[in-house]
Amino acid sequence: MIAALILAISLLTLLQFFVSYCHSVIAASRRLELSEQAREISGITSRTVRGDQFKRLVQLLALCPEPGGDSTQVRALSAYFNMLGLVRMALSWAAPSALQWIETERGGCAYVAAVALDRRIKYSRMLMAQQAGH
Numbered sequence: 001m002i003a004a005l006i007l008a009i010s011l012l013t014l015l016q017f018f019v020s021y022c023h024s025v026i027a028a029s030r031r032l033e034l035s036e037q038a039r040e041i042s043g044i045t046s047r048t049v050r051g052d053q054f055k056r057l058v059q060l061l062a063l064c065p066e067p068g069g070d071s072t073q074v075r076a077l078s079a080y081f082n083m084l085g086l087v088r089m090a091l092s093w094a095a096p097s098a099l100q101w102i103e104t105e106r107g108g109c110a111y112v113a114a115v116a117l118d119r120r121i122k123y124s125r126m127l128m129a130q131q132a133g134h
Contacts (some may be wrong), residue, residue, distance in 0.1 A: 022080040025073055026108035029115045038118035049114050051106025054081050057113035064120035065127065074116055081109040 034044065042057055049057075061074060088102045 018076070019080070022077055022109075023105075025077065026105065026112055029112045030108065032115050032118075034114055034118050035122075038114060038121055041121060042114055042117055044114060049107055049110040051081070051103055051110050054106065054110040054113055057110055057117055061113060061117050061120060064117065064124055067119060067123040070116045070119065074113060077109045077112050081106055084109070 039045070042053070042060060044053065058074065058078060084102050084106050088099060088106075091098050091102070
């Protein structure tokens with residue numbers, strides 16, 4: 001019984017750190033501006049990125065070579081995005097006021113994916129320039 005309680009508390013603590021990590025990644029990426037090239041390629045027309053664009057952005061990320069370091073963030077935010085989707089479904093009838101916050105967070109996940117796509121596009125262009133130079 002005590003072992004199960006310790007396991008439950010440990011899992012809840014791990015979940016709390018995971019949510020805090022994802023929230024801090026979203027907050028850090030919101031300070032970055034997307035380039036026009038990334039907006040054009042990803043089809044983002046407004047200043048904000050909607051949560052429903054996340055899966056498409058992740059698919060575009062898979063097409064670009066990785067400069068290193070952001071695949072862990074993208075996987076973590078994919079898990080966070082999916083978790084928020086489950087929470088949205090669970091709370092849609094119980095707490096409709098939380099839906100706006102959930103959609104804002106899902107949009108933040110999509111913005112992080114757009115920033116990673118922007119970084120990968122710049123990396124791809126640099127690789128192409130190096131190939132053209134040789």
